[in-house]
Amino acid sequence: MIWIAIRMLTGDRQKFYGLVFGIAFSTLLITQQLTIFINLLERGATAVYGISTADVWVMDPVTRSQDVVYPMPSTALDQVRSVPGVSWAVPHFRAGAAVRTEEGDLEGVTVVGVDDSTLIGLPRKMIEGDVSALSRPDSVFVDGVGSQRLFPPGKDPIGSRLELNDQRAVVRGIVDVDPSFTSQVVLYTRYSNALNYVPGTRNRMSFVLARSDNGLTPNELAERIEKRTGLKARTRDEFAQDGIDFIIENTGIPINFGITVALGFIVGIAIVGLTFSLFIRDNIKQFGALKAIGVHNGKIRAMVAVQAGLVGLIGYGLGTLMATAFIASGAANSADFKGFYTPWQIPVITLIAIAVIIAITGWLALRTVLKTEPAAVFR
Amino acid sequence: MNGVIPLATDAPAIAISDISRDFITGGQPIRVLHNIDLDVQAGELTYLVGESGSGKTTLISIIAGILYPTEGEVNVFGTDIYGLNDRSLVEFRLNTIGFIFQQYNLIPTIDAASNAAVPLIAQGVDRLEATERATELLDRLNMADHARKLPSQLSGGQQQRVAIARALVHEPRLVVCDEPTAALDARSGRRVMDLLRDVGVAEDRSVIIVTHDNRVFDLADRILVMEDGRITHDGTEMPDHQS
Ligand SMILES: Nc1ncnc2c1ncn2[C@@H]1O[C@H](COP(=O)(O)OP(=O)(O)OP(=O)(O)O)[C@@H](O)[C@H]1O
Ligand SMILES: [Mg+2]
Numbered sequence: 001m002i003w004i005a006i007r008m009l010t011g012d013r014q015k016f017y018g019l020v021f022g023i024a025f026s027t028l029l030i031t032q033q034l035t036i037f038i039n040l041l042e043r044g045a046t047a048v049y050g051i052s053t054a055d056v057w058v059m060d061p062v063t064r065s066q067d068v069v070y071p072m073p074s075t076a077l078d079q080v081r082s083v084p085g086v087s088w089a090v091p092h093f094r095a096g097a098a099v100r101t102e103e104g105d106l107e108g109v110t111v112v113g114v115d116d117s118t119l120i121g122l123p124r125k126m127i128e129g130d131v132s133a134l135s136r137p138d139s140v141f142v143d144g145v146g147s148q149r150l151f152p153p154g155k156d157p158i159g160s161r162l163e164l165n166d167q168r169a170v171v172r173g174i175v176d177v178d179p180s181f182t183s184q185v186v187l188y189t190r191y192s193n194a195l196n197y198v199p200g201t202r203n204r205m206s207f208v209l210a211r212s213d214n215g216l217t218p219n220e221l222a223e224r225i226e227k228r229t230g231l232k233a234r235t236r237d238e239f240a241q242d243g244i245d246f247i248i249e250n251t252g253i254p255i256n257f258g259i260t261v262a263l264g265f266i267v268g269i270a271i272v273g274l275t276f277s278l279f280i281r282d283n284i285k286q287f288g289a290l291k292a293i294g295v296h297n298g299k300i301r302a303m304v305a306v307q308a309g310l311v312g313l314i315g316y317g318l319g320t321l322m323a324t325a326f327i328a329s330g331a332a333n334s335a336d337f338k339g340f341y342t343p344w345q346i347p348v349i350t351l352i353a354i355a356v357i358i359a360i361t362g363w364l365a366l367r368t369v370l371k372t373e374p375a376a377v378f379r
Numbered sequence: 380m381n382g383v384i385p386l387a388t389d390a391p392a393i394a395i396s397d398i399s400r401d402f403i404t405g406g407q408p409i410r411v412l413h414n415i416d417l418d419v420q421a422g423e424l425t426y427l428v429g430e431s432g433s434g435k436t437t438l439i440s441i442i443a444g445i446l447y448p449t450e451g452e453v454n455v456f457g458t459d460i461y462g463l464n465d466r467s468l469v470e471f472r473l474n475t476i477g478f479i480f481q482q483y484n485l486i487p488t489i490d491a492a493s494n495a496a497v498p499l500i501a502q503g504v505d506r507l508e509a510t511e512r513a514t515e516l517l518d519r520l521n522m523a524d525h526a527r528k529l530p531s532q533l534s535g536g537q538q539q540r541v542a543i544a545r546a547l548v549h550e551p552r553l554v555v556c557d558e559p560t561a562a563l564d565a566r567s568g569r570r571v572m573d574l575l576r577d578v579g580v581a582e583d584r585s586v587i588i589v590t591h592d593n594r595v596f597d598l599a600d601r602i603l604v605m606e607d608g609r610i611t612h613d614g615t616e617m618p619d620h621q622s
Contacts, residue, residue: 003506004489004497011488289484292445293545294473295501296466374445377480378436378557 001295005303008283009310015282016311018275023315023354024322026268030261030350031323031342037257039340043181044247045240046339047094047112050123050177054209055218057239058089058225061232063206065246066094066239067110067182071203072231079229080208085216086225090115092207093194099187100163101150109146109185111164113194120209122175122188128158129173134190141173144338146185162187164197178339181247265353272315273361276308280365284372292374300369308362316354320347390457392553392585393419393442398451400437411437412448413608419601421456421552424580425587426596428617429605435589436557438605442587443555444472456552473501477546477579479556483538485530485545491537492517492526495544502549509548516544520574536567543571547578554579554586565594572598593617 010016047066048057058080060070080089093113098106114121119134127147133139140162142150147157162169164187175188189197195204210233212221222233234242248254280287287300323342330337398415401408411434419425427435440446441453444460453460460471477498485494492514499509514526520540530538539559546554556575560568572588572595579586588599596602596617604612612618 001501004486004493004500007489007493008486283486285482285484286486289478289480290497290501291469292443292472292478293498293501294469294471294476296469299501375440377445377478377484378440 001290001299001303002306005306006310008286008303009279009307012279012282015275015279019272019279019311020315020318022268022271022275023312023357024319025271026264026357027316027319027350027354028322028326029264029267030353031320031346032326033257033260033264034346034349035323035327035340035342037253037261038343038346039337040181040253041244041247043179044243044245046178046180047186048236048240048243051092051121051209051236052124053120053211054236055212056210056222056225056233056235057092058208058210058229058231058233059206061230063232065243067096067180067243068246069094069206071095071200072205072208073203074205076205076229076231077208079231080210080225083221083225083228085213085221087211087213088118088120089208089210090118090120091191091205092121092209093191093198093204094206095194095198095200096184097164097187097198099150099169099185102161103152105150107150107185109187110180111194111198112186112188113191114188115209116190116192119190123177125176127174127176131173133172134188136170136172138168138170138193139172139189140169140193141175141188142171143175143177143179143186143188145179145183145336146187147174149185165199167196169193169197179336181243183336265357268354268357269360272311272357273364276311276361276365277368279307280304280368284368285377287369288372288374288377291372292377297370301366304362304366304369308358308365312354312358316351319354320350390454391418392421392423392456393417393587394454395442396452398438398441398448398453400434400441400446401449408449410449411608412441415451415608415610417603417610419585419587421583421585422580423585423600424576424598425585426599426602427587427589427605428591428596428602430591433605434608435605439555439557439587439589443476443478443553444468473498474549475552477549477551477554479539479542479546479554479559479575481558481561483530483542485538485541487530490527490529491522491533491541491544494530494541495548497545498549498551513544513548516548516578517541519578520544535562536564536571539563539567539571540574543574543578550584552584554584556586556588556590558589558591560590560592560595568592569595569598 060072062070077091080086095111097109097111099109100106134141142157151157151160157171160171212218218235222235225233327340327342331340395417398412399410400412401410429435441448447461460468463471492510495513495517496509500506517526522540525533525537560571575586576598601615602617603610
């Protein structure tokens with residue numbers, strides 16, 4: 001009977017494809033939107049995770065995230081360094097600026113100033129150029145986004161000149177980092193350079209990055225720094241989460257993506273539910289005949305379950321494949337999608353959503369079939 | 380699965396006593412069958428005729444085990460079928476009764492042989508063996524060339540023959556048909572009736588057919604006429620004033 005159930009379903013090409021497409025489309029929509037959502041949120045933390053050696057970020061108590069910063073006086077550095085348990089502490093600069101390209105265009109950038117002597121704060125991997133080049137006068141590194149956005153296609157960024165705050169900057173390397181949440185271009189330079197590139201008032205130090213001595217956990221160190229200095233100290237994980245929370249609280253992103261995911265779900269139910277109930281209705285006479293002939297309700301249930309399950313499985317597989325291809329090609333070809341990945345939870349969540357869609361439609365369809373009196377076949 | 384419910388060999392094919400059936404219409408129970416008694420012997424081809432609305436379909440539905448009577452008892456080959464639980468009744472139908480519907484109700488996406496094999500498949504017979512047996516039966520119904528075709532590739536008469544094969548493939552002891560020839564022309568209709576007699580009726584098997592096709596009345600062993608929910612004539616021929 002299961003064979004018959006499958007043939008009933010696959011034999012009706014149009015409805016079968018419609019059902020598979022509906023599920024695949026829902027899967028694609030839900031998976032893809034959840035992936036973009038999660039990855040965008042995680043970009044609230046890329047700048048923090050990009051600096052793997054810093055255990056603790058120290059900042060002014062009102063600073064909220066890496067991009068909403070109230071600078072501290074330079075004395076903060078010595079304050080932090082004097083806290084017992086601090087292995088090292090370096091200044092870190094982060095602020096917005098406007099840059100003029102060689103072509104004369106103006107572009108908003110984030111300037112990151114890393115410690116002059118240790119270069120702590122600079123992402124480790126380079127796409128082009130060598131880390132040591134940052135020590136040369138007027139050196140800046142751009143990120144991948146910047147290498148595409150600040151220069152006309154085909155032009156090598158290395159050696160190009162930029163202008164910041166009437167100062168000259170020469171691009172001497174491209175660093176390999178995932179874009180930030182805003183996908184704004186990031187320029188890396190030495191701390192002392194950064195102060196010149198971005199005009200400012202007396203207090204300039206955005207963060208102090210610190211590492212704990214052996215035997216002290218980052219949490220313990222952060223607590224100790226807060227107690228001794230009166231500044232805010234966050235462990236790397238905490239500050240990364242702060243960046244994510246800031247996006248959640250201050251943008252419409254969660255709602256927008258939530259709506260799209262819900263739409264994927266509803267469209268799935270609508271397309272699949274409608275097509276499946278049409279399919280069942282078209283076959284209701286046949287189901288009635290089977291019931292009269294002597295197929296009991298348990299087998300009818302199994303038949304409908306197999307039909308719904310088959311559609312769900314094929315559709316889900318196809319949709320996941322499409323979503324994966326979409327995300328992989330996006331991550332490979334577009335700077336905006338660089339580093340995008342699909343955590344395993346997303347396919348699982350999608351699978352659950354699809355299972356719910358299938359269960360609801362299957363259940364509705366089954367009710368119609370089970371309600372059909374076998375006596376109805378003679379009418 | 381066969382033989383779960385033992386069938387008495389000496390019992391009449393159908394023995395119903397004092398059957399009534401009500402339908403609730405507009406909140407009121409309307410009686411459409413009135414205290415019907417009827418015995419049908421094995422080996423008989425019985426016609427059930429009567430005007431539209433007289434209760435023919437209701438009666439054979441009750442005989443076939445797909446519609447509960449409001450009152451009365453139905454014995455099919457000695458089994459009180461409405462005394463069975465739901466599951467046993469379904470099984471009883473699967474093993475004992477063959478159905479032919481006016482609209483055939485074939486599954487459009489499987490071929491003729493597979494359609495005819497459905498009762499065997501439902502009984503749990505291996506699909507290939509079931510299809511083979513169905514194909515043999517289709518041969519006997521002159522459908523050898525059409526066994527691999529989909530229902531949509533067959534004429535109405537050919538589809539009805541597939542439906543007949545489906546009703547007979549598992550060798551049920553009772554075959555019930557509601558207007559099996561209504562959609563067929565005179566010649567095809569007559570051939571269908573001939574086939575039903577040849578293949579369906581045997582010493583221990585019976586066929587009961589609802590029809591108002593007076594072109595085939597001469598083929599029946601017995602003709603029952605219904606009027607307003609009662610059997611008003613029972614004989615080997617039609618009463619004079621109606622034929
Ligand atoms: N499910 C139902 N609900 C309510 N009334 C019904 C139902 N089924 C049949 N009836 C009524 O019972 C009566 C007998 O119907 P039945 O279908 O048995 O007649 P019939 O002799 O088969 O007629 P026809 O030749 O038109 O098929 C009719 O008056 C019909 O309206
Ligand atoms: Mg009728």
